[in-house]
Amino acid sequence: MGDKILKKAELQDVLRALKRTYEVFVPVKENDFYSFKPLMDEEKVDLSFTNTRLSPKPLVLPQSERMFEFTLDEKSEDAHIVKESPKDYPPRIIAGVRPCDAKALRLLQVNFDNPEFKDPWWVKRRESMTLIGLGCSQPCSACFCTSVGCGPFNEEGLDILLFDLGECLLARTLTEKGERLLQLGGMDTDADSGLKKSADEVKTKAEKKISSHVPTDKLREKNVNDLFDAPFWDDVAFACINCGTCTFLCPTCWCFDIQDEVIRGEGDRIRNWDSCMFPLFTLHASGHNPRAQKVQRIRQRFMHKLKYYVDKYSNGVACVGCGRCVKHCPVNIDIREVFNLMNEL
Amino acid sequence: MTDNPYLPFPVRIQQIITETEDKNLKTFKLSFLNREDEERFVFMPGQFCEISVAGKGEIPIGLASSPTEKGFLLFTVNKTGVVTRYLHNMKEGDIIGVRGPLGNWYPWEKMGGKNVVVIGGGFAFTTLRSGIVYMLHPENRNRFKDITVVYGARSPGLLLYRQELAEWEKRDDIKMHITVDATDDPSWPYNVGFVPTVTEQKITTSKDSYALVCGPPIMIKFTQPVLEKVGFKPGQIIMSLEMRMKCGIGICGRCNIGDQYACKDGPVFSLAQLNELPQEY
Ligand SMILES: Cc1cc2nc3c(=O)[nH]c(=O)nc-3n(C[C@H](O)[C@H](O)[C@H](O)COP(=O)(O)OP(=O)(O)OC[C@H]3O[C@@H](n4cnc5c(N)ncnc54)[C@H](O)[C@@H]3O)c2cc1C
Ligand code: SF4
Ligand code: SF4
Ligand code: FES
Numbered sequence: 001m002g003d004k005i006l007k008k009a010e011l012q013d014v015l016r017a018l019k020r021t022y023e024v025f026v027p028v029k030e031n032d033f034y035s036f037k038p039l040m041d042e043e044k045v046d047l048s049f050t051n052t053r054l055s056p057k058p059l060v061l062p063q064s065e066r067m068f069e070f071t072l073d074e075k076s077e078d079a080h081i082v083k084e085s086p087k088d089y090p091p092r093i094i095a096g097v098r099p100c101d102a103k104a105l106r107l108l109q110v111n112f113d114n115p116e117f118k119d120p121w122w123v124k125r126r127e128s129m130t131l132i133g134l135g136c137s138q139p140c141s142a143c144f145c146t147s148v149g150c151g152p153f154n155e156e157g158l159d160i161l162l163f164d165l166g167e168c169l170l171a172r173t174l175t176e177k178g179e180r181l182l183q184l185g186g187m188d189t190d191a192d193s194g195l196k197k198s199a200d201e202v203k204t205k206a207e208k209k210i211s212s213h214v215p216t217d218k219l220r221e222k223n224v225n226d227l228f229d230a231p232f233w234d235d236v237a238f239a240c241i242n243c244g245t246c247t248f249l250c251p252t253c254w255c256f257d258i259q260d261e262v263i264r265g266e267g268d269r270i271r272n273w274d275s276c277m278f279p280l281f282t283l284h285a286s287g288h289n290p291r292a293q294k295v296q297r298i299r300q301r302f303m304h305k306l307k308y309y310v311d312k313y314s315n316g317v318a319c320v321g322c323g324r325c326v327k328h329c330p331v332n333i334d335i336r337e338v339f340n341l342m343n344e345l
Numbered sequence: 346m347t348d349n350p351y352l353p354f355p356v357r358i359q360q361i362i363t364e365t366e367d368k369n370l371k372t373f374k375l376s377f378l379n380r381e382d383e384e385r386f387v388f389m390p391g392q393f394c395e396i397s398v399a400g401k402g403e404i405p406i407g408l409a410s411s412p413t414e415k416g417f418l419l420f421t422v423n424k425t426g427v428v429t430r431y432l433h434n435m436k437e438g439d440i441i442g443v444r445g446p447l448g449n450w451y452p453w454e455k456m457g458g459k460n461v462v463v464i465g466g467g468f469a470f471t472t473l474r475s476g477i478v479y480m481l482h483p484e485n486r487n488r489f490k491d492i493t494v495v496y497g498a499r500s501p502g503l504l505l506y507r508q509e510l511a512e513w514e515k516r517d518d519i520k521m522h523i524t525v526d527a528t529d530d531p532s533w534p535y536n537v538g539f540v541p542t543v544t545e546q547k548i549t550t551s552k553d554s555y556a557l558v559c560g561p562p563i564m565i566k567f568t569q570p571v572l573e574k575v576g577f578k579p580g581q582i583i584m585s586l587e588m589r590m591k592c593g594i595g596i597c598g599r600c601n602i603g604d605q606y607a608c609k610d611g612p613v614f615s616l617a618q619l620n621e622l623p624q625e626y
Contacts, residue, residue: 067351070399080399080440081355116609117350117594224603228623255598258351258591262400269399274599281599282589285425288562290588290625300601303623308604 001173003191003199004182008169012045014185015095021184022093022130025059027052036094047096047164050140051322055101055251056094060108060125061273067121068269072262082269089124093181095132100143100320102131102157103150104251107320110313111254130177133158137206142323144212144336149316152206163199170199214339216317219310222345227307228299232341237298239331244275246325246333247301252318255281276300302338350594353397353442354382359417361437366502370468371433372409372421375443386446388412389453390475391585391613394445395593396420396432404428405590405608408446409471411478413485418443421471421505447593448612451476451583456555460491462548464568466540466560467498470505472585473559477513486518495547497524497540497564501533522547541567551576557583569616579617586612586619586626602626 006014015024019039026045028037033053039045068082105126112122136143136152145151155161159178163170170191173179182188191199247253257274260267274281277298282291291297309318319335326334360374377383390411395403410419424433435441451472461480465473473496480489494513498504504523514521524536524543536543540560548556548571556572558565565584572582588600588607595609603622605611614622 072400080442082353082397082399082442084349084352111596111598114595117596119351119596120349224621225623228603228625256591257599258403258597260400260402267400271597274597276598284587284589285429296625300625303603304601308601312604 001175001179003196004171004173004187005189005191005195006169006171006187008047008164008167011047011095011169012039012043014187015039015045015093016041018093018181018185022091022181024093024095025056027096036096039095045095047134049096050138051098051101051136051324053324053328054249055104055322055324056097056131057101057104057108057251057254059092059094059129060105060122061112061254061256064270064272065121066268066270067258070267070269072265072267085268087121087124089128092129093132094129096134097131097158098136098322099133099152099154099156099158099161100145100150100322101251102133103154103320104157104322105131106157107252107309107315107318108254110315130159130181131157132171132178132181133161135161135163135203135206137164137202139206139210140323140327141211142326143210143321144214144323145321146207146210147212147214147216147339148319148321150320152210153203163202165195165198165202168195170195172199212321212323212336214321214336215343216306216339218343219306219317222307222342224303224307224311227342227345228303230341230345232345233295233299236302236333236338236341237295240277240294240298240333241331242277242279242294242297243330244277245328245330247275247277248273249324249328251322251324252305252320276304298333302335302342305335306339306342351444351592353395353403353444354379355440356418356443358435358437358439358441361435364421364505364507365468366500369424370421370505371424372419372505373432375418375420375441376416378440383416386418388446389450390479391450391472392446392448393472393593393612394418394420394443394447395590396422396428397442397444398428398431398435399442401428401431403444403591403593405447405587405593407472407475407585407612409474411475411482413479413482421468421474423468444593448608449610451557451585451613452555452615453479457488458553459489460493460552460554461489462554462556463492463494463496464540464544464548464556464558464560465494465496466564467503468505469559469561469585470496473557474506474509476557477519481513481516481519490553491520492518493520493522493548495522495524495540495544497526497536497538497543499526501525501528501530520547539567540564541571544568545571545574548572549575551578551581555581555583559585579620580615582616584614584616584619586614588612588626
């Protein structure tokens with residue numbers, strides 16, 4: 001494995017050629033925001049984005065996904081029997097993934113793919129994906145990735161990492177999957193040591209540009225009930241309107257609901273993204289609701305990311321510092337402040 | 346469990362038993378459609394399943410039958426919302442699905458060689474029934490010392506499994522203390538009084554004992570101090586919790602209490618474990 005070099009303009013030819021073997025997704029601008037879309041034949045690959053509004057999470061965990069199907073038609077001998085829906089998992093390239101979003105997939109892995117239970121759809125989709133990352137030479141002002149075990153050129157979860165060297169791109173192969181892709185794409189020009197050095201400089205510069213820092217060192221040792229009963233939650237929750245934007249956009253939020261839908265006797269069992277910010281999330285049929293109040297739900301969101309996940313998996317916090325929730329919260333609730341409050345309690 | 350942990354296996358409703366006089370509780374006796382599913386279904390008392398009604402959804406319901414009862418599964422369902430209401434209107438012979446067994450179980454290994462005190466209230470007696478039938482089985486009875494049961498409901502007509510309760514009353518290898526909050530039946534042969542009060546009268550020692558406690562929150566709240574008074578340590582008090590659930594396998598993120606998923610790390614917790622967790626259930 002090594003570093004290859006290609007002209008910036010060549011990237012799209014390479015990706016287009018790879019469409020013969022893979023489905024290729026790239027960030028595409030629509031109105032003011034970027035999102036991952038299939039690469040169209042005449043489309044230019046645009047690398048000028050800061051980050052997509054939504055991470056690539058829907059490519060692994062679709063916002064709405066059919067799990068099973070069934071028929072209620074009594075004439076069928078399989079009436080009422082729930083069956084798997086046929087699905088295929090074509091190999092996919094996701095190009096232009098930011099390192100934070102790749103790391104987020106890593107954090108989710110322990111949830112969807114663990115020794116006891118494997119979520120078959122998540123695992124198969126994740127396995128069928130090859131991730132081409134794009135390092136952040138110009139991190140955004142709300143990012144704080146370097147504080148949470150990530151960074152603008154972090155490699156975890158990626159198969160290839162691209163360094164933007166101005167005229168050209170240096171492609172660092174990180175896995176065998178990535179290597180195979182570079183071969184298929186005909187990227188075979190080795191980067192010389194000068195270019196490798198430039199790549200390292202780009203990385204160091206980018207890391208220095210990250211101006212937001214949050215403390216996380218004491219979260220692990222804190223007592224969970226001290227944090228749970230901390231006096232600051234009412235203040236943190238005060239302005240929240242429970243819109244769910246934060247959980248919807250967060251690359252490390254994964255909660256989902258399961259519902260049945262029936263049209264003319266033919267049914268599907270479907271899973272849909274859900275959010276701990278909604279009161280229905282925990283409502284029992286009896287009317288009892290352990291998180292009936294807004295402050296309980298806000299606390300759940302932050303406690304899950306910064307304490308429960310930390311304790312459960314010894315894998316760091318469940319936040320990659322992408323800054324999406326900070327940027328898009330309509331009432332400016334800022335997780336960086338909550339990091340401070342919790343760590344310094 | 347099938348290879349896909351979300352996929353229910355099909356079962357037939359073999360029998361429906363109306364348990365209570367208000368008809369709000371029915372027991373569903375289910376038989377497997379496929380033999381492989383039956384062979385794969387290995388469980389311990391305290392576990393639960395997701396009952397799947399195609400077109401309506403899935404609900405977590407405790408296993409009321411014991412692993413010592415072969416060839417069928419029992420679930421006792423309280424009529425409350427969408428799925429439970431629909432289930433109550435189904436007929437014998439209908440096809441539904443089951444996913445499981447799910448969750449952990451009562452700590453049978455630890456309870457070996459000990460006295461077991463079973464305290465139940467209302468319709469939360471389902472998995473306790475499973476446990477009692479399990480312990481009374483000739484193969485298992487010797488593994489436990491005294492078995493004492495305190496079980497109460499609001500009125501005689503609201504007690505579950507009445508015929509079995511009467512049979513257990515007659516045995517000498519289990520001490521039964523059945524109680525009702527109130528009754529106007531002058532020939533009522535058992536206790537009258539709330540579960541915590543009867544517990545206080547009947548359970549006088551915690552020596553070498555574990556207590557399995559399931560019931561409405563109010564019952565648990567008043568039973569706990571009674572047990573503590575006779576010396577039960579938090580590690581000797583075992584409870585089963587209910588949280589709203591979906592996946593039942595610790596993936597969908599719905600049912601956490603602190604860092605524990607009630608569906609996978611629970612639903613059975615000792616009071617000692619619960620004391621360490623945020624009080625949010
Ligand atoms: C481990 C466990 C064991 C249980 N055992 C039994 C039992 O033996 N007998 C019994 O009658 N009830 C039991 N319950 C409660 C039972 O799951 C709910 O009453 C049932 O889900 C209500 O479903 P519904 O569709 O009728 O209500 P709705 O209010 O229409 O519920 C909609 C959906 O919300 C979820 N939900 C609602 N309430 C609960 C709840 N309390 N717990 C979990 N999910 C919920 C379900 O997914 C349900 O389909 C148990 C719950 C848990 C967690
Ligand atoms: S985005 Fe902001 S206002 Fe909306 S639910 Fe999240 S914290 Fe509350
Ligand atoms: S919590 Fe906010 S900053 Fe952290 S990963 Fe989620 S959206 Fe990004
Ligand atoms: S029900 Fe899905 S995590 Fe417990």
